[in-house]
Amino acid sequence: MSRILAVDDSSSMRQMVAFTLSSAGFDVVEAPDGAVALALAQKEKFGLVLADVNMPNMDGISLVRALRSLPEYKFTPLLMLTTESGPEKKQEGKAAGATGWLVKPFNPEQLLNTVKRVLG
Amino acid sequence: MSIDLAQFHRTFFEECFEGIDLMERDLLRMGGGPGGETVNAVFRAAHSIKGGAATFGFAAIASFTHHMETLLDQMRSGTRAISDPAVDLLLRATDALRSLLAAARDGEPLDTARVAGAQAALEAFLGAADAPESTAVAVPAVEQAYLIRFVPAPDLFRSGNDPLLILRELATLGTLETRLDLDTAPAFAECDAESCHMAWSLRLLSSHSRAELQEVFAWVEGSCELDIRLESAAAPPAAVATTGPAVHAVAAPTPRPGEHTVGDGGSIRVGTDKIDALMNLVGELIITQAMLAQLAGALDPVLNEKLLAGLSQLDRNTRLLQEAVMSTRMLPIDSVFSRFPRLVRDLAAKLGKQVRLTTVGESTELDKSVIEKISDPLNHLVRNSLDHGIESPEARSAAGKDAVGTVTLKAAHQGDNILVEVCDDGRGLDRARILAKAREQGIACTDAMSDAEVWQLIFAPGFSTADRVTDVSGRGVGMDVVKKNIAALGGSVELHSSAGRGSRTVIRLPLTLAILDGMSVGVSGEIFILPLSAVIESLQPQAEQVKRVVHQGTVVRVRNEYLPLVDLRQWFGLSGKSRPLHEAIAVIVESEGRKLALQVDELVGQQQVVIKSLEANYRRIRGVSGATILGDGRVSLILDVGAIVRLFSQAQAA
Structure with a gap:
């Protein structure tokens, strides 16, 4: 099973996401911002990318856009972790090529359900 | 699955406090000017705290931060000006947020008045238009039959979505009947495996509302045709033609084998x-x-x-x-320097002065334990500079100076030392006044003292030149405590001043508290260690260089300067007879601007020594800062040159 890339500038959020997913048997790699995530994703093909929207050094939307333009990530699920409940960020993310989103705050269960949903 | 979120709390709090420090620093930087990346950074910090707080179950923190975030969002999008009142309000809010977090972390009682005050002020500023978002509550409903027509756009796969996964999700809401509709599909030969050519007619028996059904399709909204209606109200379902096997384009390419990269290092937190x-x-x-x-x-x-x-x-x-x-x-000293913009801003306002703070060398790294202890002394020096050094804007203008005073914090490496300086361009130290005050307070002094010696008087216990006690500084428990704290770190303090032009306090600190570059000297068969940083030179004095002076003991003339000579053998009451001076060695040491020659038998060598606390293992001894274990297993005392210089001059004055 390919690995999951969790991108968030908040280390507590990253820890929570990584711990939840690895407890469920997924293999998770963490990145603190979009630029690091993009570099990692170019080295290894991840099966799913979970990205926070607001981050320094390349935000989540730019990350999604950059990933979607890579041939390896043409069909890969890319999820945004967003606190914006308004439609603008979601639409912006969709336009950049995001598969979907998970609205913060979410609990470990919601996270796991969403991840299982996209990974089938 | 149940995961205890409490395990992430520590990290969450650490990052919150880091975020608050960053917000505070950047807010101070914003002061009026256009925000740009700075306001973005502050917004991001608030946003992260809010997100984390909501996730980890700190509702009060999340709702408080939500208001800050809203204001910051308006500021970064330009709908609200970056004004001083707004910045002040946000600074006040960071204080409140800090106490909210501390209360949540340590279970301390909360300063509710401050938090409520800040929250009310924020709400008032925002015009109360920012009501918290409400979430719709689903009303339990009876089971109904929905007819759903779902026609994905051909490029649906390209967003990483998969119609089959959506149908699977839908099936969790009730009983689903699916019918695949291949009418829209082109001839097989023309099929593009990367495009979606399928459509579905679905019948779902479910007690969920239509909105909940729509939610399942939320991610593909805009990338499909979707029609959801109740069967009872519906027109006959659209004609469904052939039912064929589901053809599912395989989308995800398999990962390339043999590539197993580990995430870039990053950092880990380790207990000190x-x-x-x-x-x-x-x-x-x-x-x-x-x-x-x-x-x-x-x-x-x-x-x-x-x-x-x-x-x-x-x-x-x-x-x-x-x-x-x-x-x-090692940590960059910035973690200490960054507290000062706020302090200077608040103090200057309180004192009615205009002060600009500049920092140089923030990235200079210091041992963590030194960093923790340097903060209070620096705080004191900066307060002194503002209170006593910098003049009022009127006085400055009258003296032909810039009405805005400057306080500079500097840090730099110098060999195995770190120099930290606090400089101001204020009125400088007043020699006559210091001498007068010293006499008044019964501190030994003479008019013949050099400037450097006069400045040292300031470090005498109880010394204060302030005519009145202000709540900013000058309670008389000042510089002696600063000096004691610095000395406890193995460092020294020097003062430089120029009347009318300002003063400069230089703190010299060792790189680390654990290891010292020492010079080992032999006295009566014992080895003592002198900190190399205190040693200026060593020489074998000629007979004509040494003189006995009445009431002052022996002095040795070095480069036209007469330095008091201290025989370490006598000083420590060691056995054996002192060698005649011209066979002995004089090591010239300096502390706090005063030089002293120490008489020893021989120089043994230079070496790094590991400092062991004498206090922790035995008791405190004046003139000795610690001990070390030599290569041959013997214990050797590390001399406290500052204390010896001090003790010697006290003995002289007595």
């Missing part, structure tokens, strides 16, 4: 006790290494060539290991 333990072990290793080096000195270099080569490699690696471990304890 672990690093301290590591440092301690390195110290023991250095002692062992010194012991081996000493034993090896007695070996025949030809017969033991390989062993000696190995030992010299051990020496090199020990040093590298020591440096590496030390570097893990």
Whole structure:
């Protein structure tokens, strides 16, 4: 099973996401911002990318856009972790090529359900 | 699955406090000017705290931060100006947020008045238009039959979505009947495996609302045709033609084999006790290494060539290991400097002065334990500069100076020392006034004292030149405490001043508290260690260089300067007879601007020594700052040059 890339500038959020997913048997790699995530994703093909929207050094939307333009990530699920409940960020993310989103705050269960949903 | 979120709390709090520090620093930087990236950074910090707080179950923090975030969002999008009142309000809010977090972390009682005040002020400022978002509550409903027509756009796969996964999700809401509709599909030969050519007609028996059904399709909204209606109200379902096997384009390419990259390092948080333990072990290793080096000195270099080569490699690696471990304890001094913009801003306002703070060398790294202890002394010096140094804007203008005073914090490496300076361009120290005050307070002094010696009077216990006690500084428990704190770190303080032009306080600190570059000297068969940083030179005095002066003991003339000579043998009451001076060695040391010659029998060498606390293992001894273990296993005392200089001049004055 390919690995999951969790991108968030908040280390507590990253820890929570990584711990939840690895407890469920997924293999998770963490990145603190979009630029690091993009570099990692170019080295290894991840099966799913979970990205926070607001981050320094390349935000989540730019990350999604950059990933979607890579041939390896043409069909890969890319999820945004967003606190914006308004439609603008979601639409912006969709336009950049995001598969979907998970609205913060979410609990470990919601996270796991969403991840299982996209990974089938 | 149940996961205890409490395990992430520590990280969450740490990052919140870091975020608050960052917000505070950047808010101070924003002051009026256009925000740009700075306001974005503050917004991001608030946003992260809010997100984390909501996730980890701190509702009060989340709702408080939500208001800050809203205001910051307006500021970064330009709908609200970055004004001083707004910045002040946000600064006030960061204080409140800090106490909210501390209360949540430590279970301390909360300063509710401050938090409520800040929250009310924020709400008032935002015009109360920012009501918290409400979430719709689903009303339980009876089971109904929905008819759903779902026609994905051909490019649906390209967003990483998969119609089958959506149908699977839908099936969890009730009983789903699916019918695949391939009418829209082109001839097989023309099928593009990357495009979606399928459509579905679905019938779902479910007690969920239509909105909940729509939610399942939320991610593909805009990338599909979707029609959801109740069967009872519906027109006959659209004609469904052939039912064929589901053809599912395989989308995700398989990962390339053999590529298994590990995430880039990043950082981990380690408890300081672990690093301290590591440092301690390195110290023991250095002692062992010194012991081996000493034993090896007695070996025949030809017969033991390989062993000696190995030992010299051990020496090199020990040093590298020591440096590496030390570097893990190092933090940039910025973590201290960054507290000052706020302090200076608040103080200047309180004193009615205009002050600009500049910092130089923020990235200079210091041992963590030094960083923690340097903060209070610096705080004191900066307060002094603002209170006593910088003049009122009127006085400055009258003196032809810029009405805005400047206080500069500087940090730099100098050899094995770190220099931290607090400079101001204020009125400088007043020699006459200091002498007058010193006399008034019964501190020994003469008019013949050099400037440097006069400035040292300020460090006398109880000394204060302030005519009145202000709540900013000048309660008379000032500079002596600063000096004591710095001395406890193995450092020294020097004052420089120029009347009308300003003053400069230089703090000299060792790089680390655990290891010292020392000069070992022999007295009566004992070895003592002098900190190399205090040693200026050593010489063998000629008979004509040495003079006895009435009431002042022996002095030695070095480069036209008469320096008091202290015989360490007498000083420590050691046995044996002192050698005649011209056979002994005088080591010239300096502390706090005063020089002294120490008489010793011989110079043994220079070496790094691991400082062991004498206080923790025995008791405090005046003139001795610690002890170390020599290569041969003997214990050697490390001399406190500052204390010896001080004790000596007290003995003279008495």
